[in-house]
Amino acid sequence: MNDKLQARERRAGPIPWQAALPRPGKDTLVAWGMVLPALIGFAIFYAYPLLQAVRTSFTDWNLLSAPGWVGxxxxxxxxxxxxxxxxxxxxxxxxxxxxxxxxxxxxxxxxxxxxxxxxxxxxxxxxxxxxxxxxxxxxxxxxxxxxxxxxxxxxxxxxxxxxxxxxxxxxxxxxxxxxxxxxxxxxxxxxxxxxxxxxxxxxxxxxxxxxxxxxxxxxxxxxxxxxxxxxxxxxxxxxxxxxxxxxxxxxxxxxxxxxxxxxxxxxxxxxxxxxxxxxxxxxxxxxxxxxxxxxxxxxxxxxxxxxxxxx
Amino acid sequence: MKKQHIALALLLAGASGASHAAEEIRYLLWDAAQKPAYQACAAAFEQANPDLKVKVVQKGWGDYWTELTTGFIAGTAPDVFTNHLSRYPEFVANGQLLDLAPLIARDKLATNVYYPGLYEAWSRGDQQYGLPKDWDTIALVYNKAMLKDAGVTPEELRELNWNPRDGGSFGTMIARLSRDEAGHDGLSPDFDPKKVKVRGFQTSGAGGMSGQTEWSHFAVSNGFRYYDGPWSKHFNYADPKLAETLTWLADLSKKGYSAPLSDVSKLGASALFAAGKVAMVPDGAWMVGWYKDNARFEVGYTLLPAGPQGRATMFNGLADSIWSGSKHKEAAWKWVRFLGSSDCQSIVARSGVVFPAIRDLTETTLEARRAKGIDASAFVEMTQAKTFLPPIADRASQINTVVLSAIENVLLGKAEAQPALSAANAKVNEIAAK
Missing domain, CATH: 1.10.3720.10 (MetI-like)
Known part of the structure; x- marks a missing residue:
């Protein structure tokens, strides 16, 4: 039960990292730097194909002839x-x-x-x-x-x-x-x-x-x-x-x-x-x-x- | 400086000369058994045309059409490929096949050397989308020892008739050849349909929109027609003549004379036949080599039974087509012309794997098979029966899915034939009309 008690105490008091929050700058930059590789992969292999699929869904593309818009x-x-x-x-x-x-x-x-x-x-x-x-x-x-x-x-x-x-x-x-x-x-x-x-x-x-x-x-x-x-x-x-x-x-x-x-x-x-x-x-x-x-x-x-x- | 220029020019000339000498045509086919014959054709072709090379590639039927389609899009499709009647309309509709008619006219190629109907099957209007390479019919394959044990002579087997009501003398023969585990044959009142050791007859499955080896010969010999003609948009799958044929087939499973469709759909009837569990199966001319290799008993081939409208068989023919995106069209045409010539087709005939499209080579093929101990003459005799082509239509793959599912339901005993087929036919005509 010890952990739970401690947790409750912590919740009641001031949360230490909250004070440090409004300080965008070096940390934010580092964070973005770390997320970036995953983000690039996501953009190329998920987001872009997804947008393409949504666009294709409004066409009559049959792979072999040029697609036409069909609303x-x-x-x-x-x-x-x-x-x-x-x-x-x-x-x-x-x-x-x-x-x-x-x-x-x-x-x-x-x-x-x-x-x-x-x-x-x-x-x-x-x-x-x-x-x-x-x-x-x-x-x-x-x-x-x-x-x-x-x-x-x-x-x-x-x-x-x-x-x-x-x-x-x-x-x-x-x-x-x-x-x-x-x-x-x-x-x-x-x-x-x-x-x-x-x-x-x-x-x-x-x-x-x-x-x-x-x-x-x-x-x-x-x-x-x-x-x-x-x-x-x-x-x-x-x-x-x-x-x-x-x-x-x-x-x-x-x-x-x-x-x-x-x-x-x-x-x-x-x-x-x-x-x-x-x-x-x-x-x-x-x-x-x-x-x-x-x-x-x-x-x-x-x-x-x-x-x-x-x- | 000048010397350098000359050297460079020589180098370039040499390089372009080398690439010219190696103009390569890529040729795709699906049947591994036929690859050696066409490899031999390619060797003969290269000898006659030292500036051309042919690369023969084989891809199994399962991946074949996906491979082709993706190749069309990516620009990597083969210059020349073996084509199927059920597939080429889709390619024509999308402009992927080269029209051979102007080339045939230019070279004054004789097109009457082929079996009648083969060349025309690849025409649409004035256009020509393939040059015939082979043909096949369906015949009845039987286990010689089993028939001998039952006291059936080959002559008796040739003369059978069939109708969808009681099966005719063919239906009686199926019962006679069936055996349960206690040894009763299918005509005996003690025959136990739950414990069958040997089935008299087995069809391979539902067969989709053409039913090539499965039901087409029965249905057509009963008066069924797929549609009004090639490229028609009106299909007749609701015809009662097809429904009664399928009902008869489904009843064979209920009586134990055939295995349930669910037991054969994965392996096909040929595997059960080779395992000695079936006495008779209908199958195509291209399968004789397979039976030779896989059945450890003597296999015979005879005529299919004659139906109410006579004997009937599908007469199917493959052809070689040129991809419209090929960068070597002239060379590709040379190769296709060679494939369709008696020079190449006699090589194929001597291999005995398939019957070449050129009429005069049939005897050569039969001889090659006789040398391997196979009498395949029944397939040639079947060409004298009422023959019909597989259905040729736009959007065939979509139509196929609908018909396949309806017939599966009927043969599995999950649905009555007539309502299932009527509903399927309405959907088919809706798809075809689009």
């Missing part, structure tokens, strides 16, 4: 395009299949590693799937889950369970892709949570233990609330990453079977590189970007991401 017509078409709404729906389903389970499993693994099994080797093993490239992961599972040649179905057959078509059945394909990505990302999420857990002062747990709290109560009352900033970071990065799901779909199902996995980014890819409709693909990308910005904003607001209960 808002791509956006009007998008609003009326049932394939866009279908892709958006599929993407939303995917996020719902992917995130809750992935976050819960990551949290469980992190808690287990923090409180019960403090082994470095175990942490490495848990992170391993994340070190493989997306394409490789998709290939590995494609073979393992092949309906006729994969060992998973052979194993199910051997114990008398019914086999599945996984990626090739429209009812199972999206769930299978979600499962593969949960397998791949769970370890990273766990590691992020673990880092957050280790910044929680140990004496809180000691005090709780003396008061007779169970492991579950400590998790509920101490770990979870103090993990909030990490939770926000994990949710924002994993949800936006999940909204952008593409590689696994491109390798394993190509949007099929029967459009059951045509997620938004795959639909963008098809428009750009199969139908040569760069303008329309850009409009779709701009909309996806806005959805992600909106989500991030709401998420940060809802969970007060900027404040920690420890400070």
């Amino acid at each position: 808002w017509s791509n956006y009007v078409e998008l609003w009326q395009d049932d394939k866009f709404w279908h892709a958006l729906k599929i993407t939303a389903y995917y996020v719902l299949l992917n995130i809750p389970l992935q976050t819960a499993l990551g949290l469980f693994l992190a808690a287990a590693m923090d409180r019960l099994l403090r082994s470095v080797a175990l942490r490495a093993v848990v992170l391993f799937p994340y070190l493989l490239s997306n394409v490789l992961v998709a290939m590995i599972w494609l073979w393992q889950l092949d309906p006729t040649l994969g060992w998973v179905n052979h194993a199910l057959d051997a114990v008398g369970l019914s086999s599945h078509a996984y990626f090739s059945d429209p009812d199972e394909s999206l769930l299978t892709i979600a499962g593969v990505n949960i397998w791949r990302h769970m370890g990273l999420v766990a590691l992020l949570f673990l880092a957050g857990m280790q910044s929680i002062p140990r004496d809180l747990y000691e005090a709780a233990a003396i008061d007779g709290a169970s492991e579950w109560q400590m998790f509920r009352r101490i770990t979870l609330p103090l993990l909030r900033p990490v939770m926000v970071f994990v949710l924002v990065t994993s949800v936006t990453g999940s909204l952008q799901i593409f590689d696994t779909v491109a390798v394993a199902t190509a949007g099929g079977p029967a459009e059951s996995t045509r997620v938004l980014v795959y639909y963008i890819y098809e428009n750009a590189f199969s139908y040569y409709r760069m303008g329309y693909a850009s409009a779709l990308s701009v909309v996806l970007c806005l959805i992600m910005v909106l989500y991030t904003f709401v998420q940060m607001r809802l969970l007060n991401a900027n404040q920690s209960d420890l400070a």
